[in-house]
Amino acid sequence: MSDEINQPQHYTQWIECADFIESQNMGFFDGNAVKYITRYRHKGTPVKDLQKAKWYIERLIKQESKGAEEFSPGIVRCSKCLGVQFLKQGTDLVCLKCNELN
Numbered sequence: 456m457s458d459e460i461n462q463p464q465h466y467t468q469w470i471e472c473a474d475f476i477e478s479q480n481m482g483f484f485d486g487n488a489v490k491y492i493t494r495y496r497h498k499g500t501p502v503k504d505l506q507k508a509k510w511y512i513e514r515l516i517k518q519e520s521k522g523a524e525e526f527s528p529g530i531v532r533c534s535k536c537l538g539v540q541f542l543k544q545g546t547d548l549v550c551l552k553c554n555e556l557n
């Protein structure tokens with residue numbers, strides 16, 4: 456009949472989930488968020504599992520926000536003073552802090 460005893464549904468789903476986490480080279484926070492999202496409907500504690508997923512996602516947001524402040528590839532910084540305010544002149548950017556042409 457059912458393989459609920461040897462391999463409960465949430466367990467086999469967790470194996471697939473673990474393979475996915477490994478294949479994506481996920482870290483502790485994102486891996487755990489994926490784990491809790493994957494199994495929240497199957498362990499009988501959906502709200503608790505979703506709250507755990509939320510906790511891990513919030514840690515990830517905190518971690519990523521900190522990284523963005525330090526050096527984000529999306530933020531252009533002045534090559535001389537590392538300022539972030541520019542005035543665009545044609546195709547050039549002039550730093551408003553030190554007037555360096557970037």
Ligand SMILES: [Zn+2]
Nearest residue numbers: 533536550553
């Ligand atoms: Zn500058």
